[in-house]
Amino acid sequence: MADRILEVRGLKKRFPARAGLFGRPRGWVKAVDGVDFAIHAGETLGLIGESGCGKTTTSKLILLQEPPTEGSIMFQGRDITGLAGAALMAYRRAVQVVFQDPFSSLSPRMRVEDIIAEPLEIHTDLERAAIRQRVAAVLELVGLPSDVAPLFPHEFSGGQRQRVAIARALATDTKLIVLDEPVSALDVSVRAQIINQLEHLQRTLGVSYLFIGHDLATVAHISHRIAVMYLGKIVEHADSDALCARPMHPYTKALFEAALPSHPDDRHAATAVAGEVPSAMNVPSGCRFHPRCPATMPICSQVEPVLQPRDGGGEVACHLY
Amino acid sequence: MSFALRAGETLGLVGESGSGKTTTCMSIVGLLPRAARIVGGSVLFEGEELTTKSQRELRAIRGRRIAMILQDPMASLNPLFTIFRQVAEPAFFHQRLRGRSLRSRVQHLLKAVRIPSPEWRMREYPHQMSGGMRQRIVGAIALAGGPSLVIADEPTTNLDVTIQAQYLDLLKDIQRETGVALIFVTHNLGIVAKMCDRVAVMYAGKIVEQAPVRELFDDPKHPYTRALLGSVPKLGNKDPLYAIPGQPPNLASLPSGCAFHPRCPEALPRCADEEPIDFHPGAGHAARCWRLDEHAAASHGRSHS
Ligand SMILES: Nc1ncnc2c1ncn2[C@@H]1O[C@H](COP(=O)(O)OP(=O)(O)OP(=O)(O)O)[C@@H](O)[C@H]1O
Ligand code: SF4
Ligand SMILES: [Mg+2]
Numbered sequence: 001m002a003d004r005i006l007e008v009r010g011l012k013k014r015f016p017a018r019a020g021l022f023g024r025p026r027g028w029v030k031a032v033d034g035v036d037f038a039i040h041a042g043e044t045l046g047l048i049g050e051s052g053c054g055k056t057t058t059s060k061l062i063l064l065q066e067p068p069t070e071g072s073i074m075f076q077g078r079d080i081t082g083l084a085g086a087a088l089m090a091y092r093r094a095v096q097v098v099f100q101d102p103f104s105s106l107s108p109r110m111r112v113e114d115i116i117a118e119p120l121e122i123h124t125d126l127e128r129a130a131i132r133q134r135v136a137a138v139l140e141l142v143g144l145p146s147d148v149a150p151l152f153p154h155e156f157s158g159g160q161r162q163r164v165a166i167a168r169a170l171a172t173d174t175k176l177i178v179l180d181e182p183v184s185a186l187d188v189s190v191r192a193q194i195i196n197q198l199e200h201l202q203r204t205l206g207v208s209y210l211f212i213g214h215d216l217a218t219v220a221h222i223s224h225r226i227a228v229m230y231l232g233k234i235v236e237h238a239d240s241d242a243l244c245a246r247p248m249h250p251y252t253k254a255l256f257e258a259a260l261p262s263h264p265d266d267r268h269a270a271t272a273v274a275g276e277v278p279s280a281m282n283v284p285s286g287c288r289f290h291p292r293c294p295a296t297m298p299i300c301s302q303v304e305p306v307l308q309p310r311d312g313g314g315e316v317a318c319h320l321y
Numbered sequence: 322m323s324f325a326l327r328a329g330e331t332l333g334l335v336g337e338s339g340s341g342k343t344t345t346c347m348s349i350v351g352l353l354p355r356a357a358r359i360v361g362g363s364v365l366f367e368g369e370e371l372t373t374k375s376q377r378e379l380r381a382i383r384g385r386r387i388a389m390i391l392q393d394p395m396a397s398l399n400p401l402f403t404i405f406r407q408v409a410e411p412a413f414f415h416q417r418l419r420g421r422s423l424r425s426r427v428q429h430l431l432k433a434v435r436i437p438s439p440e441w442r443m444r445e446y447p448h449q450m451s452g453g454m455r456q457r458i459v460g461a462i463a464l465a466g467g468p469s470l471v472i473a474d475e476p477t478t479n480l481d482v483t484i485q486a487q488y489l490d491l492l493k494d495i496q497r498e499t500g501v502a503l504i505f506v507t508h509n510l511g512i513v514a515k516m517c518d519r520v521a522v523m524y525a526g527k528i529v530e531q532a533p534v535r536e537l538f539d540d541p542k543h544p545y546t547r548a549l550l551g552s553v554p555k556l557g558n559k560d561p562l563y564a565i566p567g568q569p570p571n572l573a574s575l576p577s578g579c580a581f582h583p584r585c586p587e588a589l590p591r592c593a594d595e596e597p598i599d600f601h602p603g604a605g606h607a608a609r610c611w612r613l614d615e616h617a618a619a620s621h622g623r624s625h626s
Contacts, residue, residue, distance in 0.1 A: 050481040050482065050483065050484075051452075051481050157568040159568060160568075187337040187338055187508070187568075188337055188508050188509075188510075188549060188552060189337055189548065189549060189552055189569065189584075190565075190568065190569075191552065192551075192553075192554075192562035192563060192564040192565070193565075193566075195554070195562055196561060196562055196564050199561070214482060215554075216556065217511075217553070217554040217555055217556045218554045220554070220556055220557075221554035221558075221559060221562070222554075244557055254483055255482060256556075257486070258482045258483045258485065258486035259482065259511075259556065260485075260509065260511025260512055260514065260515050261511060261514045261515050262511065262514060262553065262556065263514055263538050264514045264515075264517075264534045264535050264538055265535070266514070267515055276451050276453055276454075276484060277481065
C-alpha cells in the first residue's frame with residue numbers, strides 16, 4: 001500500500017467528569033482509550049460507531065484541538081506531538097477539517113472568499129493576488145461558480161455551504177481532511193452531490209480522508225477501509241469490502257443487523273443486541289462490549305481482548321476468534 | 322390530497338426538509354382540511370367526519386385516538402414532572418383511571434416500551450433517562466390513551482443505529498399487539514423499507530407519488546422518487562450515486578408547472594407550464610407526472626418522429 005500519511009499509536013484522551021448535580025467530582029471520562037490506525041495517501045478511512053464512542057474526540061486530537069493524554073500521532077513518519085514553529089505550521093496546513101453542521105461551522109459575518117482565504121493567510125505567506133487566485137481555483141474544484149466569492153454563508157443552501165467548507169479545507173496544500181459527519185445534516189437529495197464531489201476530489205487530488213459517520217451504508221460507500229469504534233476503542237477494522245462481506249466482531253455484526261434495509265424484501269427480524277451503550281465513565285471490565293454481547297462467555301468479563309489479525313485482512317478484538 | 326390507511330397498517334410519508342411532511346401531519350391531527358381520508362372507506366376517521374368537529378372535540382380525539390411521537394422527546398416531556406405523572410395523564414383523562422389501576426396501567430405501558438424495572442423507573446425524571454429511553458417513554462405516553470392512529474414524525478433521527486433498530490422493532494411489536502395504524506414521517510427511505518406498507522412521497526408540499534411499498538421500490542413512476550432511490554448509498558454497492566441537481570425548492574416561491582421540473586432529468590416542455598395531475602399506473606398507485614400521460618406521450622412521440 002502507498003505511504004502512510006498519518007498514523008496514531010496508543011492514542012488516549014481522558015476528560016475530568018464534570019462535577020455532578022451537587023458538585024461532587026465523579027472520575028474520568030475515557031473518551032478515547034487506546035486507539036491505533038494509519039491512513040494512507042489517497043485513501044479514505046471510515047470511522048464508525050455510536051454516539052459518544054469517541055469519534056469526534058479522536059478527530060480533535062488529530063487536529064491538535066485537544067492534547068492527547070497518551071499516545072503519538074505520526075505525520076509522514078514524524079511524531080507531531082512535540083512539534084513547534086514551521087513544522088507545526090506545515091502540519092496544520094496539511095490536515096484540515098469539515099464538520100457536520102454547515103450552518104454553525106462557517107462564520108456568518110465573513111464573506112466566502114475570506115472564509116476560504118483564512119487558512120491561507122494564517123498558514124502561508126502567499127501574496128494577496130495569489131490568495132485570490134487560489135480561492136477561485138478551489139471554488140471551481142468544489143463546483144461553485146467564482147462569482148459566489150463575495151457572498152455570505154446565509155446566502156447559500158446547506159449543500160452549498162458544505163461545498164464552501166470543503167473548499168476551505170482544500171485551500172492549503174492539504175493532505176488529509178477529517179470529515180466529521182459531513183452529510184448527516186444535509187437533505188437526502190443533496191447528500192449524494194457532496195459524496196460524489198468528495199470522491200471526485202480524492203481521485204483528482206489524491207487527498208486522504210478520515211470519514212466519520214454513523215450510517216454504515218454511507219461510510220461503506222465512501223471508505224476504502226473501515227474502523228469500528230466502541231466506547232473509546234477500535235474493536236475491528238478491515239477493508240471496506242471485506243468488512244461488509246464478513247463482519248466478525250459481535251458489535252460490528254450488531255451494526256450491520258441494525259442497518260436499515262435498502263429494499264422492503266431485505267427486512268430482517270428483531271436485532272440481536274439489546275441495551276444501550278454504557279457511559280464512557282464506567283467502562284465495563286474485560287471486553288467493553290460484554291454486557292450487550294449476544295455471544296458473551298465467562299472470560300469476556302475478565303480479560304480484555306486485543307486486536308488480532310482476522311480472515312480477509314484487518315484485525316478484530318474478540319475472544320471468539 | 323388524500324390517502325387511505327387501515328387499522329394495523331403503516332403509511333410512510335417521505336420527503337426532504339420543507340416538503341410539507343410535518344404540515345401534512347399537523348393537518349391530520351389539528352385542522353383536518355379538505356380531503357384527508359385517513360381510514361379506509363369513504364369516512365374520515367373511524368367513520369366520523371372530523372372536518373365538522375369543534376376544536377374541543379378534536380382535542381379529545383387527538384389525545385385519545387390519534388397520538389403523536391415527535392423527533393425530539395424532550396419537546397414532548399416536561400422536565401419537572403416524574404415519568405409516572407406524564408404517562409399517567411392520558412390514562413387519567415381519557416380512560417378515567419385512578420389509584421391502583423392507574424398505577425398498574427402506567428407500569429404496563431412502560432413495560433410495553435421495554436423500560437426496565439418500571440415500578441422504580443416511573444418515579445424518575447426525564448433527565449435521568451437516556452435518549453432511547455426518553456423516546457420510548459414518549460411512545461408509552463402516545464399509547465396511553467389507546468389510540469387507533471399514531472403519527473410518528475422522524476422519531477428515531479436522534480437515536481443511535483442499534484437503538485433505532487430496537488425502537489422500530491418495538492413499534493412493530495406494539496402494532497402487532499394493538500392493531501394501531503401508524504403514519505411514519507421520515508426522510509429516510511431505509512425506515513420506509515423496514516416499516517411501511519404504503520408510501521406517499523412528498524415534494525414541495527404535494528404528494529407526488531403514492532404506492533404499496535414494494536411497488537414503489539421496484540417500479541417508481543415519478544422521476545423524483547426514482548432520483549431519491551438512486552441517491553441513497555446501498556450496502557454492497559459502490560456505484561456512483563445519482564446526485565439530484567439543485568436544491569429542494571423554497572415553499573414560498575415554487576417553480577411553475579411541476580415543482581420538480583427544474584431538477585428533473587426527464588422533464589418535458591409542458592412540465593414548466595402545466596401542473597401535472599394524478600395518473601394511476603396501477604392499483605393503489607398514483608403519481609403526478611406528465612410522463613405518465615399516455616395520450617400525450619403517444620402524440621409527442623409521433624410529432625417528434
Ligand atoms: N470536553 C469534554 N469534557 C468531558 N467529556 C467529554 C468532552 N468531550 C467529549 N466528552 C465525552 O467523551 C465521550 C466521547 O465523545 P465524542 O464527542 O468523541 O463522541 P462521538 O463518537 O463523536 O459521538 P457523536 O456520534 O455523538 O458525535 C463522550 O462520553 C463525551 O461525553
Ligand atoms: S470478547 Fe466476548 S463479549 Fe466481547 S465481543 Fe467477543 S464474545 Fe462478545
Ligand atoms: Mg461526534
